[in-house]
Amino acid sequence: MxxxxxxxxxxxxxxxxxxxxxxxxxxxxxxxxxxxxxxxxxxPKAVKAALKKAVDKDFTHYSPASGRKELLEAIAKKLRKENKIKVENPEKEIIATAGSSEAIMMAIMSTVDVGEELLIPNPGFLTYRPTVELIEGNPISYNLSSTDGFQIHTEEISRLCTEKTQGIIINSPSNPTGTVLKKKVLEEIASLAIEKNLLIISDEAYEHLIYGDAKHLSIGSLNGMQDKVLTLMTFSKSFAMPGFRLGYATGPSELITAMQRFHVYTSLSPNTMSQIAGITALEKCRxxxxxxxxxxxxxxxxxxxxxxxxxxxxxxxxxxxxxxxxxxxxxxxxxxxxxxxxxxxxxxxxxxxxxxxxxxxxxxxxxxxxxxxxxxxxxxxxxxxxx
Ligand SMILES: Cc1ncc(COP(=O)(O)O)c(C=O)c1O
Missing domain, CATH: 3.90.1150.10 (Aspartate Aminotransferase, domain 1)
Structure with a gap:
C-alpha cells in the first residue's frame, strides 16, 4: 500500500x-x-584544489554550529571591505550555512511565530512563500511591477504593515527579474524599517553579478541599520560553487546567536571541506x-x-x-x-x-x-x- x-x-x-x-x-x-x-x-581551480587538500588532510569532521573560525574571519574581512558592513565579533555576528537556502529557512524560523507576517516580493525567489507557510506564518506579498522597473514602493510596504508584521525580505539583484534596487529605494526601506521596527532580511545572493552602471549596495551598511538587517550571502552564484552548499548570514548578534543555537537541530554546520574551500574562494578567487x-x-x-x-x-x-x-x-x-x-x-x-x-x-x-x-x-x- x-x-x-x-x-x-x-x-x-x-x-x-x-x-x-x-x-x-x-x-x-x-x-x-x-x-x-x-x-x-x-x-575556480584554486577552490577545487583547496577542497581536495582538505579531504587529504582529513578535514572530514563536524564543524562548530557557527562555522569554522578561520572562515568567519575571512567572511568578516570581506563584509567590511566589500559590503561596508561592520562586524566586530565574527563568531557572534556571522553564521556559515548550507547555502543561503538554509539561512532563509533558519532566519524565518527564528523570527516569525505562528500567525505573524513577513513581507515578501512578488515576483520573488520561490522559496520565500512556502518557507513562511511551513511554519504557519503569513507571507504577505508586496507587488513589483515592470511598469516601474520592478522597484519597491515604500508606500505600499507601509500600507501592508500591521501589528503582526515582523519584517520584510528584499532581494537585490533579484531572482527572477534581475533588478538592482536603487540606493534611494534602499534608504526609504531602511527608514521605514526603523519607523515600524521591522527586520530586513536582505538576500544578496547575486551581489557580484552587476552590469552597466548599476551598483550593488548592502542595506546593512546604511547608517543605523546594523541591528535591523540580516544579510544573506552565498558562494553558489558569484563563485560558481552551488554544489558546495555554502552561504552565510550576518546581522544582529542576538539573531545570529539564535540561528547558531538552532543550527544544532538542522544540519549542525555546513560541509567542513566546503568551508575550507570557501576561505580560498574569498581570499584568492576575486x-x-x-x-x-x-x-x-x-x-x-x-x-x-x-x-x-x-x-x-x-x-x-x-x-x-x-x-x-x-x-x-x-x-x-x-x-x-x-x-x-x-x-x-x-x-x-x-x-x-x-x-x-x-x-x-x-x-x-x-x-x-x-x-x-x-x-x-x-x-x-x-x-x-x-x-
Ligand atoms: C535569490 C536567491 N536566494 C537564495 C538562493 C539560494 O541559493 P543557495 O542555497 O545555493 O545559496 C537562490 C538560488 O537560486 C536565489 O536565487
Missing part, C-alpha cells in the same frame, strides 16, 4: 516546476536550456568572479539584443544584475502556455514567470548562465517559433 502518512504541511507545498524543468534539461540534451538558476562555470561576471555581461547583451527581435516577447525592464532576463509575453499566451509551447516547438526551456508569484504571470524567466553559442541558438529558435 502506498505511504499515506505525509504531513499536511508537506502535502500542501507548492509543486514547483523548477525541479521538473531541471530533470527535463538533464535527460534530453537536444533541449536548449535557459532554465536552471546556477552558473554553468566550474568552481579574479575568477570578475572573469565570470564579464562573460555574463557579454551574454546579457546578446540575449537582450536577441529578445528584442523576438515577436511575442518584450523586454520592458533591462535586468541589471544576476543572470536572468525576464521578458513579457505580448501575444496573449499565459506564462505556462508560452513555456510549454517553447519547450515543445522551439525546444527551448524557460521558466514560467508565475512560478515566482502572481505578479510574474505574463512573463518568462530566461537564464543566461549558459554558453554564448547556446544562447544564440535559443534566440534563433525563439525567432522562428514565437509569434
Amino acid at each position: 502506498p505511504y499515506s502518512g505525509l504531513s499536511k504541511r508537506i502535502a500542501e507545498l507548492p509543486k514547483s516546476q523548477i525541479a521538473k524543468i531541471i530533470k527535463i534539461a538533464e535527460e534530453d540534451k537536444s533541449i536548449i536550456s535557459l532554465g536552471p538558476g546556477e552558473p554553468d562555470f566550474p568552481a 579574479k575568477d568572479v570578475e572573469r565570470m561576471r564579464k562573460e555574463y555581461a557579454k551574454r546579457r547583451k546578446v540575449i537582450l539584443e536577441g529578445l528584442r527581435q523576438v515577436q511575442g516577447l518584450e523586454i520592458e525592464v533591462e535586468p541589471e544584475g544576476a543572470f536572468y532576463a525576464f521578458p513579457k509575453i505580448t501575444n496573449g499566451m499565459s506564462s505556462v502556455q508560452a513555456a510549454e509551447f517553447l519547450l515543445e516547438k522551439a525546444r527551448v526551456l524557460t521558466v514560467p514567470g508565475n512560478e515566482f508569484g502572481t505578479q510574474g504571470e505574463g512573463f518568462l524567466r530566461m537564464s543566461y548562465a549558459t554558453a554564448l553559442p547556446k544562447i544564440n541558438q535559443a534566440i534563433g529558435q525563439l525567432k522562428k517559433f514565437m509569434k
Whole structure:
C-alpha cells in the first residue's frame, strides 16, 4: 500500500516546476536550456584544489554550529571591505550555512511565530512563500511591477504593515527579474524599517553579478541599520560553487546567536571541506568572479539584443544584475502556455514567470548562465517559433 502518512504541511507545498524543468534539461540534451538558476562555470581551480587538500588532510569532521573560525574571519574581512558592513565579533555576528537556502529557512524560523507576517516580493525567489507557510506564518506579498522597473514602493510596504508584521525580505539583484534596487529605494526601506521596527532580511545572493552602471549596495551598511538587517550571502552564484552548499548570514548578534543555537537541530554546520574551500574562494578567487561576471555581461547583451527581435516577447525592464532576463509575453499566451509551447516547438526551456508569484504571470524567466553559442541558438529558435 502506498505511504499515506505525509504531513499536511508537506502535502500542501507548492509543486514547483523548477525541479521538473531541471530533470527535463538533464535527460534530453537536444533541449536548449535557459532554465536552471546556477552558473554553468566550474568552481575556480584554486577552490577545487583547496577542497581536495582538505579531504587529504582529513578535514572530514563536524564543524562548530557557527562555522569554522578561520572562515568567519575571512567572511568578516570581506563584509567590511566589500559590503561596508561592520562586524566586530565574527563568531557572534556571522553564521556559515548550507547555502543561503538554509539561512532563509533558519532566519524565518527564528523570527516569525505562528500567525505573524513577513513581507515578501512578488515576483520573488520561490522559496520565500512556502518557507513562511511551513511554519504557519503569513507571507504577505508586496507587488513589483515592470511598469516601474520592478522597484519597491515604500508606500505600499507601509500600507501592508500591521501589528503582526515582523519584517520584510528584499532581494537585490533579484531572482527572477534581475533588478538592482536603487540606493534611494534602499534608504526609504531602511527608514521605514526603523519607523515600524521591522527586520530586513536582505538576500544578496547575486551581489557580484552587476552590469552597466548599476551598483550593488548592502542595506546593512546604511547608517543605523546594523541591528535591523540580516544579510544573506552565498558562494553558489558569484563563485560558481552551488554544489558546495555554502552561504552565510550576518546581522544582529542576538539573531545570529539564535540561528547558531538552532543550527544544532538542522544540519549542525555546513560541509567542513566546503568551508575550507570557501576561505580560498574569498581570499584568492576575486579574479575568477570578475572573469565570470564579464562573460555574463557579454551574454546579457546578446540575449537582450536577441529578445528584442523576438515577436511575442518584450523586454520592458533591462535586468541589471544576476543572470536572468525576464521578458513579457505580448501575444496573449499565459506564462505556462508560452513555456510549454517553447519547450515543445522551439525546444527551448524557460521558466514560467508565475512560478515566482502572481505578479510574474505574463512573463518568462530566461537564464543566461549558459554558453554564448547556446544562447544564440535559443534566440534563433525563439525567432522562428514565437509569434
Ligand atoms: C535569490 C536567491 N536566494 C537564495 C538562493 C539560494 O541559493 P543557495 O542555497 O545555493 O545559496 C537562490 C538560488 O537560486 C536565489 O536565487
